[in-house]
Amino acid sequence: MFRPRPDAPAATIEVEVEDRTVRVPEGASAAAAILLAGLASLRDTPVTGSARAPYCMMGVCFDCLAEIDGVPNRQSCMVTARPGMRIRRQRGSREIDPHDRPEDLPSFPIPAPRSGGA
Amino acid sequence: MRGAHRMAQFDAIVIGGGLVGAAIGYGLVRDGLKVAIVDEGDIAFRASRGNFGLVWVQSKGLGAPHYQRWTRLSAEEWPALAQELGERTGISVGLEQPGGLQLCLGDEELEKRRLMMEQMRRESGNFGFEYRMMDRKEVADILPGVGPSVAGASWTPYDGHANSLKLLHALHKGFGQRGGAYLPNRTVVDAQAAPHDFRLGFAGETIAAPKVVLAAGLGNAKLAPLFGLSAPVRPQRGQILVTERTSRIWPLPLGSLRQTQEGTIMLGSSEEDVGFDTGQRPEIMRNIARRAVLSFPWIAELQIVRAWAALRVMPPDGLPIYDESAEFPGAFTANCHSGVTLAGAHANAFAPMVAAGALDPMMAPFSAKRFDVPAAA
Numbered sequence: 001m002f003r004p005r006p007d008a009p010a011a012t013i014e015v016e017v018e019d020r021t022v023r024v025p026e027g028a029s030a031a032a033a034i035l036l037a038g039l040a041s042l043r044d045t046p047v048t049g050s051a052r053a054p055y056c057m058m059g060v061c062f063d064c065l066a067e068i069d070g071v072p073n074r075q076s077c078m079v080t081a082r083p084g085m086r087i088r089r090q091r092g093s094r095e096i097d098p099h100d101r102p103e104d105l106p107s108f109p110i111p112a113p114r115s116g117g118a
Numbered sequence: 119m120r121g122a123h124r125m126a127q128f129d130a131i132v133i134g135g136g137l138v139g140a141a142i143g144y145g146l147v148r149d150g151l152k153v154a155i156v157d158e159g160d161i162a163f164r165a166s167r168g169n170f171g172l173v174w175v176q177s178k179g180l181g182a183p184h185y186q187r188w189t190r191l192s193a194e195e196w197p198a199l200a201q202e203l204g205e206r207t208g209i210s211v212g213l214e215q216p217g218g219l220q221l222c223l224g225d226e227e228l229e230k231r232r233l234m235m236e237q238m239r240r241e242s243g244n245f246g247f248e249y250r251m252m253d254r255k256e257v258a259d260i261l262p263g264v265g266p267s268v269a270g271a272s273w274t275p276y277d278g279h280a281n282s283l284k285l286l287h288a289l290h291k292g293f294g295q296r297g298g299a300y301l302p303n304r305t306v307v308d309a310q311a312a313p314h315d316f317r318l319g320f321a322g323e324t325i326a327a328p329k330v331v332l333a334a335g336l337g338n339a340k341l342a343p344l345f346g347l348s349a350p351v352r353p354q355r356g357q358i359l360v361t362e363r364t365s366r367i368w369p370l371p372l373g374s375l376r377q378t379q380e381g382t383i384m385l386g387s388s389e390e391d392v393g394f395d396t397g398q399r400p401e402i403m404r405n406i407a408r409r410a411v412l413s414f415p416w417i418a419e420l421q422i423v424r425a426w427a428a429l430r431v432m433p434p435d436g437l438p439i440y441d442e443s444a445e446f447p448g449a450f451t452a453n454c455h456s457g458v459t460l461a462g463a464h465a466n467a468f469a470p471m472v473a474a475g476a477l478d479p480m481m482a483p484f485s486a487k488r489f490d491v492p493a494a495a
Contacts, residue, residue, distance in 0.1 A: 046363045046381050062423070073362040073421060093363040093381040098263025098416050105415055110223045110267060111405035114374065114387045 002035040015085040017042075024081050031057060031064040031077035034087060042066050042076075046093035065090045124322065128154045128299070130329040130472065131318060133306055133341060136166035137282065137457030138464055139333035140289035145469020146331075147296035154325055155293065156318065159303040163336055163353070163394065166286050166457055168428025170358060170386050171378070172371055173459050175276035176218060176249065180234060183241045184483040185437050188463055190245075193276050195462030200280070206295060209288035211280050212379045218277025219257065220373040221268055221413050228269040235272050249274045261368060267412040271372075279371040281379065282458045289461070301325070306334075309344045314448040316345070331472055332451045335431045336394075338439075346445030348486040349453050353429035355390040357402050359410075361420040375410060383420065385410045389430075398427045430455040433486075440468065440484040442477050450477070451486070 004011065004025070011023035015030070017037035024033045031054035034042050041051035043065050054064035057077045064076040067088040072095075076087065128151075132143040135157030143155040175193050179186030193215065200213040222228035232251050239247040252260075253270045294300060308319030314328040330345065332338050338349035363381030371377075374386045388402045403425060411418045431453055433439050438454035450472055454460055471477050 093365050094420070096263075096364045096367050096416060098367060098414070105411065105418055108408055108412075110227075110412060111408050113223075113227065113409065114389050 001038060004036070013081050013083055015081050015083070015087060017087045018089060028081050029057070029077050030066065030068055030074075030079040030081050030085060030087050033081050033085075034064065034066065034076055042087075043090035044092055049092065125324045125326065126154070126299075128152050128325060128327040130154075130331065131156060131316065131325060131327040132331045132333055133318075134333035134335060134337065135290070135300065135302065136162075136164060136333070136335055137169075137286055137289070137461055138166075138335070138452050138454065139331070140166075140286060140293060141457075141461045141464035142331055142333055142452060142469045142472065143298055144289045144293045144296075145465040146473055147293055147298040148465075149470060149473040151473055152297070153293070154299040154301055154327070156304050156306065156325070157300065157302045158305055158334075158337070161305075163396070163429050165335055165428050165431055165455075167283065168356075168358070168426055169282050169458055170356075170376070170384060171279050171282040171458055172218075172373075172376065173213070173215060173278040173280055173462075174218065174371075174373070174456070175459070176220060176238075176272060176274040177234070177373075178456070178459070179241075179437075180238060181241070182435075182437050182483070183243065183245070184480070186238065186242060186247065187245060187480075188438070188484075189456070189459060190276060191467060192460045192463035193278065195466040196278070196280075199462045199465050203285075203288040203292055207288045207291040209284055209291060211285045211288055213278060213280040214371075214379075215276075215278030216370040217273060217275040218279075218371045218373060219252070219260070219271040219273050221257070221264075221271045221375070223267045223269065223409065223412055225269050231270075231272050247274075248276075260370075261372075261414075263414050263416050265412050265415045277371060279376050279378075280458060285458065285461060289465070306337075306341060309341070311345045311443075311446040311449060313446055316446070316449065329448045329472060329475075330450070332449070333453075335453070336429065338431075338451060338453050342451055342486075345449040346443040347441055347449060347451050348489070349433075349439055349441075349451050350486065350489060351431050351433050351439070351453050352391075353394055354432040354455070355388070355392050355395065355427050355429055356386065357388045357390075357398055357406060357427045358425065359385040359403060359406055359422050360424040361385070361417070362423050364420065372413075374406075375413065382423070383417065385417075394429065396427050396429060398425060434489060438484055439486050440477060440481045441486050448475070 009025040052063040178189040310317040316330040342349035361383040443449035
């Protein structure tokens, strides 16, 4: 459905979209790679499960959410494609593993709570 | 009719189309009144579009048990209002009232909270106030992944949350369906008040009614004196951060943290006295994020997708103002910083009082006359 413009720079960056290998020019976004991969969609919405694909390409609509290099819910249009990047389908909302505590969390004092009633 | 000037007559005019005005307007048309809601446009501060979405009871009314009662009344009216709005408008406002927890970080906060909750119970008298303090272990059993700083929490069965934007939409839709006239992009500059006779002038148009309700949020401060009333409200800024959508993790709202039905996690809350400034400050946002991460370290891994600030409508003592004008009977004020929580009371209790023409005696402690007491020398 989508093709690079004739005047686009050479496609030198190789990424993986689901199980397909796609080449995009340097500086292209991960969302551009998704579109070039020819997939009909790359995520299912959390509420109704309907299929979505990149749309606004400028960070507004959140329809291009994808799992990129293992991190879910990334706005792929805001992420520059890098060699070897792995872009995967975002199925619904992010799964939380609440016991997976980040180990490099800096320690900081407890900020005061709001004084009034919530 | 002279010239192009139009004059429209209503039974009641509500000034303000936010959650407070829309809930009152909705209640009035449901009672069969012919009602106009006058609203500003995008120049308004619109607290109703920036709030957190809690239907929150447990911390309301320390030292002011009438406010706790009013809040509880509203929480009790909420299910009926939500169901009625759903049936009439087809809009689900996403109400859940499973009770709520307020997390306390560190032993000092927990002890302060314990004292506060016990005072709330003492002051409630025969009305009652059910609450329980939970220790860290009990909290950890309900909420997976609590951080080491969490010392415990207070719980009451009364708390809940809802989608406040859908509530605003549903109230407006329900108001319109019942024949209510929504008049946006109008700033009240020309107001004439006489007992049971109020006229508001706009460019080329006058509307009149025997009743007027001032529900213009921060705008009430300037409007109230035109109607023999007082509403000394000031802006208090609050900031909110919102994460990406995640799988459902919390069974109940947590005061300054809540997960929406769609899955985003909202992080609050803050208080700043900065006038009419809706900007954001990194140090405030950082403190909000820090409290959230101390409560649940895994929140640090989530992406923040939105953040905003909005202005609470704050009376001097933090309690709502409801009043009726002695000079111009038929004029009422309604001011509060809890337009979501109090929507049930506004639609189902306050509006019927306005329709009947006088506030119930239970509203007397909310009169702005409480600010008239001369300061001791």
